[in-house]
Amino acid sequence: MDKLPRLKDIRPFVSTRNACKLCSPLGASIALKGIEGCVPVIHGSQGCATYIRRYMISHYKEPVDIASSNFSEETTIFGGAENLRVALGNVIGQYKPKAVGVATTCLSETIGEDVELMLNHIKGMTNDEEWPDLFTVSTPSYQGTHMDGFHATILQMVKNYAKDNIKNEKVNVLPNLVSPADIRHLKEIFTDCGLDAIILPDYSDTLDNGAWDKYYRVPKGGTPIKDLKLCGGAKATFEMGEFTKVSAGKNTSGNLSAAAWLEKEHGVAKYQSILPIGVKATDVLFNNIATISSEETPEKYQAQRARLLDSYADGHKYVFGKKAIVYGEEDLVLGICAFLDEIGVEVILAASGANNNLTERLKYHCPSNAETIKVMSDSDFEQINEQAHELKPDFIVGNSKGYYIARELEIPIIRVGFPIHDRLGGQRIKHLAYEGTQELFDRIVNSLIEYKQDNSPIGYKYI
Amino acid sequence: MERLIKERDNQIHTIGSSKHEVACEKKSLAGSVSQRACVFCGSRVVLYPIADALHLIHGPIGCAAYTWDIRGAMSSGPQLHRLSFSTDLREKDVVFGGEPKLKKALTELIEAYKPKAAFVYSTCIVGVIGDDVEAICREVSKEQGIDVIPVMAEGFKGTKKDGYKAACDALSTLVGTDNDYEAPEYSINILGDFNLAGELWILKDYYERIGVNIITCLTGDGRINEIRKAHKASLNVVQCSGSMMHLAKEMKEKYGIPFKKVSYFGIEDMSEALYEVATFFKNEEMLNKARTLVSNEIQELIPALEPYKKKLTGKKAAIYVGGAFKAISLVKALRLLGMETAVVGSQTGNQDDYNLLTKLCDKGTVIVDDSNPNELSEFVKEKGVDLFIGGVKERPIAYKLGLGFCDHNHERKEALAGYEGMLNFAKEVHASVCSPVWQFFNRPSSTNENE
Numbered sequence: 039m040d041k042l043p044r045l046k047d048i049r050p051f052v053s054t055r056n057a058c059k060l061c062s063p064l065g066a067s068i069a070l071k072g073i074e075g076c077v078p079v080i081h082g083s084q085g086c087a088t089y090i091r092r093y094m095i096s097h098y099k100e101p102v103d104i105a106s107s108n109f110s111e112e113t114t115i116f117g118g119a120e121n122l123r124v125a126l127g128n129v130i131g132q133y134k135p136k137a138v139g140v141a142t143t144c145l146s147e148t149i150g151e152d153v154e155l156m157l158n159h160i161k162g163m164t165n166d167e168e169w170p171d172l173f174t175v176s177t178p179s180y181q182g183t184h185m186d187g188f189h190a191t192i193l194q195m196v197k198n199y200a201k202d203n204i205k206n207e208k209v210n211v212l213p214n215l216v217s218p219a220d221i222r223h224l225k226e227i228f229t230d231c232g233l234d235a236i237i238l239p240d241y242s243d244t245l246d247n248g249a250w251d252k253y254y255r256v257p258k259g260g261t262p263i264k265d266l267k268l269c270g271g272a273k274a275t276f277e278m279g280e281f282t283k284v285s286a287g288k289n290t291s292g293n294l295s296a297a298a299w300l301e302k303e304h305g306v307a308k309y310q311s312i313l314p315i316g317v318k319a320t321d322v323l324f325n326n327i328a329t330i331s332s333e334e335t336p337e338k339y340q341a342q343r344a345r346l347l348d349s350y351a352d353g354h355k356y357v358f359g360k361k362a363i364v365y366g367e368e369d370l371v372l373g374i375c376a377f378l379d380e381i382g383v384e385v386i387l388a389a390s391g392a393n394n395n396l397t398e399r400l401k402y403h404c405p406s407n408a409e410t411i412k413v414m415s416d417s418d419f420e421q422i423n424e425q426a427h428e429l430k431p432d433f434i435v436g437n438s439k440g441y442y443i444a445r446e447l448e449i450p451i452i453r454v455g456f457p458i459h460d461r462l463g464g465q466r467i468k469h470l471a472y473e474g475t476q477e478l479f480d481r482i483v484n485s486l487i488e489y490k491q492d493n494s495p496i497g498y499k500y501i
Numbered sequence: 502m503e504r505l506i507k508e509r510d511n512q513i514h515t516i517g518s519s520k521h522e523v524a525c526e527k528k529s530l531a532g533s534v535s536q537r538a539c540v541f542c543g544s545r546v547v548l549y550p551i552a553d554a555l556h557l558i559h560g561p562i563g564c565a566a567y568t569w570d571i572r573g574a575m576s577s578g579p580q581l582h583r584l585s586f587s588t589d590l591r592e593k594d595v596v597f598g599g600e601p602k603l604k605k606a607l608t609e610l611i612e613a614y615k616p617k618a619a620f621v622y623s624t625c626i627v628g629v630i631g632d633d634v635e636a637i638c639r640e641v642s643k644e645q646g647i648d649v650i651p652v653m654a655e656g657f658k659g660t661k662k663d664g665y666k667a668a669c670d671a672l673s674t675l676v677g678t679d680n681d682y683e684a685p686e687y688s689i690n691i692l693g694d695f696n697l698a699g700e701l702w703i704l705k706d707y708y709e710r711i712g713v714n715i716i717t718c719l720t721g722d723g724r725i726n727e728i729r730k731a732h733k734a735s736l737n738v739v740q741c742s743g744s745m746m747h748l749a750k751e752m753k754e755k756y757g758i759p760f761k762k763v764s765y766f767g768i769e770d771m772s773e774a775l776y777e778v779a780t781f782f783k784n785e786e787m788l789n790k791a792r793t794l795v796s797n798e799i800q801e802l803i804p805a806l807e808p809y810k811k812k813l814t815g816k817k818a819a820i821y822v823g824g825a826f827k828a829i830s831l832v833k834a835l836r837l838l839g840m841e842t843a844v845v846g847s848q849t850g851n852q853d854d855y856n857l858l859t860k861l862c863d864k865g866t867v868i869v870d871d872s873n874p875n876e877l878s879e880f881v882k883e884k885g886v887d888l889f890i891g892g893v894k895e896r897p898i899a900y901k902l903g904l905g906f907c908d909h910n911h912e913r914k915e916a917l918a919g920y921e922g923m924l925n926f927a928k929e930v931h932a933s934v935c936s937p938v939w940q941f942f943n944r945p946s947s948t949n950e951n952e
């Protein structure tokens with residue numbers, strides 16, 4: 039059996055080789071799964087929906103039901119209104135959902151479907167029926183990645199539900215594409231800090247449920263719709279991530295993120311930060327929380343922070359000066375790089391499949407590596423692979439699709455983010471806050487120790 | 502039981518109580534959450550294992566990203582098929598046409614990776630923006646001096662089955678292009694095996710042991726130059742009838758090569774597959790060798806299966822797989838383990854397959870075409886099964902309900918074909934059905950929270 043082919047020389051390609059991104063309706067589907075009682079419908083051909091389901095199921099290990107309006111040849115000529123009507127009928131009949139979110143595809147966008155109009159029309163056809171909430175999000179993948187689809191969906195939901203700004207005691211939390219375990223942890227944090235958080239999206243249960251004794255067609259959990267309606271009057275919005283602007287699709291609203299839209303439309307104060315990974319970034323989160331709660335950070339988290347610092351002391355030598363490559367979604371890359379920077383790792387390459395240019399933000403958040411860090415956007419795994427062979431990292435950090443690079447170089451891979459298709463528990467990986475950072479830090483240090491141990495001729499059992 | 506979508510009623514059949522036959526070969530209903538994929542998927546699964554070819558997916562990124570190196574189809578040599586190449590179309594390509602990008606992409610990739618041939622899959626929007634993929638393929642083929650074969654696989658132009666046809670069409674442009682090759686006596690082609698987890702190598706060994714030469718298994722550990730010689734075979738042995746029947750029929754017409762439908766799952770079908778070929782060649786010695794092989798293998802296998810059979814006898818299974826032909830083998834294989842099939846269905850079965858299943862299975866068995874998660878979860882509850890055999894999309898349905906599960910799809914990494922495969926199958930079924938973890942689960946009652 040040969041090795042995977044790898045080119046000896048580095049050259050520019052117009053094609054994408056082993057994509058380091060996914061398509062927009064996937065991001066939309068994850069976000070939609072985070073709304074209570076919501077079933078996603080992908081408006082296009084059957085394949086897109088099925089592939090997206092399979093991809094998500096392989097990571098979350100949960101049933102992921104996503105319907106398709108199942109275009110046929112005629113649909114591409116006469117339009118998808120009838121298909122959408124049938125699809126909605128069957129979805130509502132089967133699932134009795136509280137909401138249905140319709141995400142478009144490259145195909146429906148290319149033939150110029152106006153789904154918003156269709157939905158109004160369909161609702162108008164039968165007024166005796168109780169409709170679930172219907173809304174649509176424009177997610178053409180030729181304009182952006184899964185992250186664009188994700189953020190566009192959040193923005194759409196906020197726009198759909200935040201109709202007024204009657205003041206209430208809630209705070210909005212937009213955690214970005216993080217794991218169900220992260221979302222659970224954020225909930226815990228906000229509750230402990232005395233804040234009543236609306237987490238959007240909240241797929242902590244829907245995509246990471248327990249065992250069932252009956253089959254739930256629509257899994258329990260998700261951001262309650264009654265809460266969503268309150269987000270215009272919330273005290274503040276905590277938005278995690280710096281690449282949350284919606285610039286792809288039809289409903290871009292002047293390049294605003296959901297938090298920025300809430301601020302502009304309803305005057306909800308916006309607290310934006312990078313993903314809270316590492317001490318510095320988590321401190322920012324807790325400081326922001328303290329500003330709103332007017333209370334000191336609870337003892338529990340101060341203790342977690344102290345323990346994390348203690349472990350930094352215990353482990354710093356193992357990571358100092360080690361070279362790392364980080365790849366994946368722009369905000370995850372930024373968050374991980376900032377964390378690696380604060381523990382003394384040399385980040386030699388930060389790569390993302392998205393078009394967004396990360397350079398400036400990376401330099402800002404990674405002061406130690408600012409001069410040397412190499413940044414690639416709109417990149418793919420083969421480019422990362424080529425760079426990795428050049429730059430010779432000690433380890434790589436990212437989703438499971440980069441495994442083959444680590445295998446070839448015989449170095450550790452620290453699995454984070456989405457997707458994790460080759461391990462159990464991808465949905466339970468924690469990344470965020472002191473506790474998530476602790477787990478990450480332990481994993482990194484231990485991987486490096488294990489590497490050293492495995493490659494030592496002696497085989498120390500005391501390190 | 503309440504059926505959830507009325508229009509699907511005639512695609513569900515309960516043996517002994519339904520009057521109608523199983524309706525099949527229909528397009529999936531919008532909003533039904535079908536487990537099927539698309540035309541592209543059908544063509545991609547068939548052609549993917551051709552390991553020394555370049556597979557370029559023309560379209561936006563999704564179709565390529567979701568199919569990157571997920572299958573267990575193994576190659577003994579080149580691994581080029583395991584890379585995912587896409588033209589990754591962007592806004593401007595959609596507006597002004599993707600032809601220039603396709604041409605550049607093809608050219609650069611052929612120059613860089615030097616494949617033996619290239620397949621170009623056109624996906625949904627390519628069919629709408631009007632790229633002339635065939636013309637670009639011809640142009641690049643001339644310039645680069647290799648075959649560049651368009652696969653017209655726009656997702657919306659039918660079902661997965663139409664994708665099989667598109668793949669067969671692509672293959673047939675290669676078959677018959679090497680006329681210098683002289684095939685040895687008793688040469689066959691294997692059609693419709695994908696060398697998942699190295700299954701082809703198991704089969705190859707059996708066939709060689711009885712004196713049969715395999716020219717090519719076009720779509721398993723496939724090589725372009727071997728496919729060119731396929732027309733020199735005396736017989737095509739077709740598995741998974743759905744995917745490769747078109748090519749088998751075409752080769753019969755064009756080259757007069759007869760074909761036989763076989764399956765390699767389970768003792769009965771595997772043995773039948775060897776006997777069929779030996780009988781075809783009317784060679785007494787070969788037939789004797791086959792008899793010896795079968796009896797040796799079975800003598801070893803039966804006692805090895807015994808402990809599993811003991812534990813599994815009386816347990817019930819549900820099967821939902823891509824092709825119905827495989828489902829038929831699985832029903833028989835389960836029977837060998839003492840298990841009964843209570844639910845069986847497929848994404849792409851045809852009338853013959855379903856009629857055969859109706860004959861084969863017991864009264865009360867539910868037979869279903871193009872099902873979906875809700876129906877499947879209902880069926881397994883209704884029938885109280887212990888095991889679900891399916892693919893990645895069915896797995897969480899089983900696990901959520903506390904049922905055993907066995908992966909029998911293209912992503913699997915366990916060899917399940919042949920006699921050793923049967924043993925693996927028994928082990929896997931046993932490992933799942935008899936795991937103590939289920940003691941903590943409340944198997945579903947037949948009430949549903951939504952009812």
Ligand code: SF4
Pocket residue numbers: 083084085086087089539540541542560563564623624625626654655656657
């Ligand atoms: S339906 Fe079309 S766009 Fe979707 S995966 Fe299939 S070919 Fe690609």
Ligand code: SF4
Pocket residue numbers: 061062063082085086089142143144145178179180560561562563564625626
């Ligand atoms: S057509 Fe677009 S939406 Fe569908 S799978 Fe491809 S990239 Fe994704």
